[in-house]
Amino acid sequence: xxxxxxRTRRTVTTLEEVASRAGVSRATVSRVVNGSPKVSPDVxxxxxxxxxxxxxxxxxxxxxxVTRRSGSIGVVISEPAGRLFSDPFFPRLLRGIxxxxxxxxxxxxxxxxxxxxxxxxxxxxLAAGHVDGALLVSLHGDDPLPxxxxxxxxxxxxxxxxxxxxxxxxxxxxxRGGAKSAVDHLIANGRTVIATITGPADMGAxxxxxxxxxxxxxxAGRPIDERLIATxxxxxxxxxxAMERLLKANPGIDGVFAASDLMAAGAMSVLDAAGRRxxxxxxxxxxxxxxxxxxxxxxLTSVRQPIEEMGQEMARVLISAVEEAxxxxxxxxxxxxxxxxxxSAGRRQP
Amino acid sequence: xxxxxxRTRRTVTTLEEVASRAGVSRATVSRVVNGSPKVSPDVxxxxxxxxxxxxxxxxxxxxxxVTRRSGSIGVVISEPAGRLFSDPFFPRLLRGIxxxxxxxxxxxxxxxxxxxxxxxxxxxxLAAGHVDGALLVSLHGDDPLPxxxxxxxxxxxxxxxxxxxxxxxxxxxxxRGGAKSAVDHLIANGRTVIATITGPADMGAxxxxxxxxxxxxxxAGRPIDERLIATxxxxxxxxxxAMERLLKANPGIDGVFAASDLMAAGAMSVLDAAGRRxxxxxxxxxxxxxxxxxxxxxxLTSVRQPIEEMGQEMARVLISAVEEAxxxxxxxxxxxxxxxxxxSAGRRQP
DNA sequence: TCGGTCTGTGAGAGCGCTCTCTTGACACGA
DNA sequence: TCGTGTCAAGAGAGCGCTCTCACAGACCGA
Numbered sequence: 001x002x003x004x005x006x007r008t009r010r011t012v013t014t015l016e017e018v019a020s021r022a023g024v025s026r027a028t029v030s031r032v033v034n035g036s037p038k039v040s041p042d043v044x045x046x047x048x049x050x051x052x053x054x055x056x057x058x059x060x061x062x063x064x065x066v067t068r069r070s071g072s073i074g075v076v077i078s079e080p081a082g083r084l085f086s087d088p089f090f091p092r093l094l095r096g097i098x099x100x101x102x103x104x105x106x107x108x109x110x111x112x113x114x115x116x117x118x119x120x121x122x123x124x125x126l127a128a129g130h131v132d133g134a135l136l137v138s139l140h141g142d143d144p145l146p147x148x149x150x151x152x153x154x155x156x157x158x159x160x161x162x163x164x165x166x167x168x169x170x171x172x173x174x175x176r177g178g179a180k181s182a183v184d185h186l187i188a189n190g191r192t193v194i195a196t197i198t199g200p201a202d203m204g205a206x207x208x209x210x211x212x213x214x215x216x217x218x219x220a221g222r223p224i225d226e227r228l229i230a231t232x233x234x235x236x237x238x239x240x241x242a243m244e245r246l247l248k249a250n251p252g253i254d255g256v257f258a259a260s261d262l263m264a265a266g267a268m269s270v271l272d273a274a275g276r277r278x279x280x281x282x283x284x285x286x287x288x289x290x291x292x293x294x295x296x297x298x299x300l301t302s303v304r305q306p307i308e309e310m311g312q313e314m315a316r317v318l319i320s321a322v323e324e325a326x327x328x329x330x331x332x333x334x335x336x337x338x339x340x341x342x343x344s345a346g347r348r349q350p
Numbered sequence: 351x352x353x354x355x356x357r358t359r360r361t362v363t364t365l366e367e368v369a370s371r372a373g374v375s376r377a378t379v380s381r382v383v384n385g386s387p388k389v390s391p392d393v394x395x396x397x398x399x400x401x402x403x404x405x406x407x408x409x410x411x412x413x414x415x416v417t418r419r420s421g422s423i424g425v426v427i428s429e430p431a432g433r434l435f436s437d438p439f440f441p442r443l444l445r446g447i448x449x450x451x452x453x454x455x456x457x458x459x460x461x462x463x464x465x466x467x468x469x470x471x472x473x474x475x476l477a478a479g480h481v482d483g484a485l486l487v488s489l490h491g492d493d494p495l496p497x498x499x500x501x502x503x504x505x506x507x508x509x510x511x512x513x514x515x516x517x518x519x520x521x522x523x524x525x526r527g528g529a530k531s532a533v534d535h536l537i538a539n540g541r542t543v544i545a546t547i548t549g550p551a552d553m554g555a556x557x558x559x560x561x562x563x564x565x566x567x568x569x570a571g572r573p574i575d576e577r578l579i580a581t582x583x584x585x586x587x588x589x590x591x592a593m594e595r596l597l598k599a600n601p602g603i604d605g606v607f608a609a610s611d612l613m614a615a616g617a618m619s620v621l622d623a624a625g626r627r628x629x630x631x632x633x634x635x636x637x638x639x640x641x642x643x644x645x646x647x648x649x650l651t652s653v654r655q656p657i658e659e660m661g662q663e664m665a666r667v668l669i670s671a672v673e674e675a676x677x678x679x680x681x682x683x684x685x686x687x688x689x690x691x692x693x694s695a696g697r698r699q700p
Numbered sequence: 701t702c703g704g705t706c707t708g709t710g711a712g713a714g715c716g717c718t719c720t721c722t723t724g725a726c727a728c729g730a
Numbered sequence: 731t732c733g734t735g736t737c738a739a740g741a742g743a744g745c746g747c748t749c750t751c752a753c754a755g756a757c758c759g760a
Contacts, residue, residue: 012716026716038737038739043739057479060411062718065412065415065715068745099464109457109459110458111448111452112448112449130457236645365746365747366747375709376746380747393708393709409746411746411747413748415748
C-alpha cells in the first residue's frame, strides 16, 4: 500500500496545470510547446515560465494517441551472431543512427531477431504500426521484412549492404569506388602485378569491391589476370590461405588489395613467412580501416568507410519519408576515403 | 491530398470494432486481450475469432495513457568510441537484453550519448518518465545518470562492470572467479612460475581479475612475486610490451594468465619471437573467449563470460523492479567458464 | 420462497494531449 | 455608426484504451 502510494505520487505535471498557473487555456500551452507562431510574446513568456517552474514534460503517449505518430523508429539488425560480434560496423552504424534520431527527438527502438520465429514477431511488431518507420540493416535476400513493411505501408530504409529486390530506399557506402581508389593507389605506386583477395561472391560488398579492382586495372589499360584474383571469406585465416594460393601461382606479385583488413592481416603474416617484405617487396592495402589496421606492422593502408555518417543518412532519409508521406525512393551512396599508411609506403623502383 | 488520404486510410482496427463484431462490450474485449480470467470460454472464443478476423493490434499509446506504463525500457551505452567499436561485449549484451525484453513485449529504447551534453539530454529523457526503467551499461564514476534516475524514481539496473557508489542493482560476471579458474588451471598443469598481464588499475575488470590471480596462488600456498605482475591496457600491443618486460625480469616463466585475449595474443607473438614454445615452454591463458582466441596458433585457452545471459539477467532484474515497485537491491554475479584449448595443453614435466 | 453471495458482462468516466471551430478584441474604411 | 477583416485565445470534442462500479442472472442455504 505504501509502495503503491509512492509509485502513484510520482508527480506528473500536465498541460492543464501549466495552463492554470500561466492563466491561459490548455490550447495555448500546447501552442507554445509545439512552437506555434500564433502566440503573443507576452503570453509565450508567461507559459514558458510556468513550464520551467513546474518542470513540465509532455506525455508522449497522450500526444501519440492524437497525432497518430509514435515518435519512434525501429532499427532491425538481423545478422547471424558471428559477424555481428566481430564487426565494428554495427556499433558504429547504431551510433550514427542514434545521433540523428535523438536530434529529432525520436526514439530508437532496437530489434535484434535471433531466429526466423523472432523475425516473424519483429515483422508483426513493425507492421502493427508501433513505429513511424524502420531502418533495416543487412537483411538477407529471403527476409520477409521489406514485403511486410510495404504491405503495411510503413516507410523504411535499407542500409549497410545492397540487397536483392528493388523499389526501396537505400543508403550504402561506395564499395566499388573505394576498392578502385585502393587499386589506383597501388598502380600509382609503381606496382605492376597487383592481386586481390576478394570476399564471397554472394555478398554485395564482396562483389562490388572486386568490380572496383577491375575498374582500376581497366582504366589503367592493364589486362586482368584471373589468376590474380582469390576469393576468401573476409576472415584472417581465409585471407592467409588466399595469399598462399596467390603467391604459389604468381610469385611475381608486388601489390595486393584485400577486401577487408582482417584478410589483409592474414595475407601480411603469410607474406612475412614467405620472406616478402611489406611494403618494399609487396605493397598491401586493406579495407574497412578497422582497429586491426593499426595493430599490424607495418600499419595497414586501408579504405575508410563513413559508417557513422551512413547511419545518420539512413535516419535522415527515413525521417523525410515519414514526414512527407512521400513515396519517392532515394538511393544514397557515400564516398569512402583511402587512408595511407606504411603497408603501401614508398614507390617501387622499376 | 491523395497522399494524405492514403496515409489516413491506414486501417487501424480498434477495440470498439472488435467488440461490435463479437457482439460484446469494449470491456470484455479488453479482458480477453489482457488475459483476464473473468471471461467465459464461449465469449473468449468469439472475441478471439473477431480479433483474428480483423487483425486487431492494441494501440500502445492509448494503453500507455491509462496504465501509465510506457512499455519500454531504456538501455544506455555511454562508452567512448574506442572500446565500443572493438569489443564484441556490447553487441552480445544487447542481444541478451533484446531477447529478454521482447519476450515480455517490452520495447528496447537504445540511447548512446556521445558527449557530456548528450548524457545530460539522456538523463532528462529518462527522468521524464518516457521509459519504465533503464539498463545502464558501463558508465563511469562521474556519470550523473544514477543520481538523476534515483531522484526521478525510475528503476534502473547497472551492468557490465562494477561502478563506484552503492545502493543500486547490479549484474556482473564473476571476473575474480574467472581469473582464479584460469590460474588454478595453470597450477594444475604443473606450472610453477606463473605471471599475469593485468588490466588498468582503474577498471573494475582489471582489478578483479588480478585479485583472482592472487586468490589462486594464495590458495595453492604459493608466494606472490610482484615482479610476475605486469599491467597493460587490454590491447594487443600493451600485452606484447608487458610480456617483454616480464620475460626480461623473469626468464623462468612457464605460465602466463593474461586478463584479455588481445593481451594474450600480443604475449604469444612475443613468446614466439623469444623462442619460447606455447604451450610446451610456456602455457598461456586469456580472458573473454573472443574470436581472436580461435585465430591464433595454438588456439587460446580462455575464460568465457556469459555475456548474453548477463543481458538477459539485467533485463529480468529490472523487470521485477518495475513490476513489483520493489526497492530491493539485487546483485547478481554470473559464473564464468574456462574453455581449454591448445595454448595450455599438456602437462609440464617437472 | 427469500435474501445473500458469486460471477460474467456492460456502462461510462477519464488518462493528457491536439486540433478544429468559435469567440472576442481591435483596427480600419465607408 | 456599422460592417469587415485579422488575429490571439478559449471551448470542447475525441484519440483508443483500462478500470471501477453497477447490474443481471445463476446458485445456494435457510
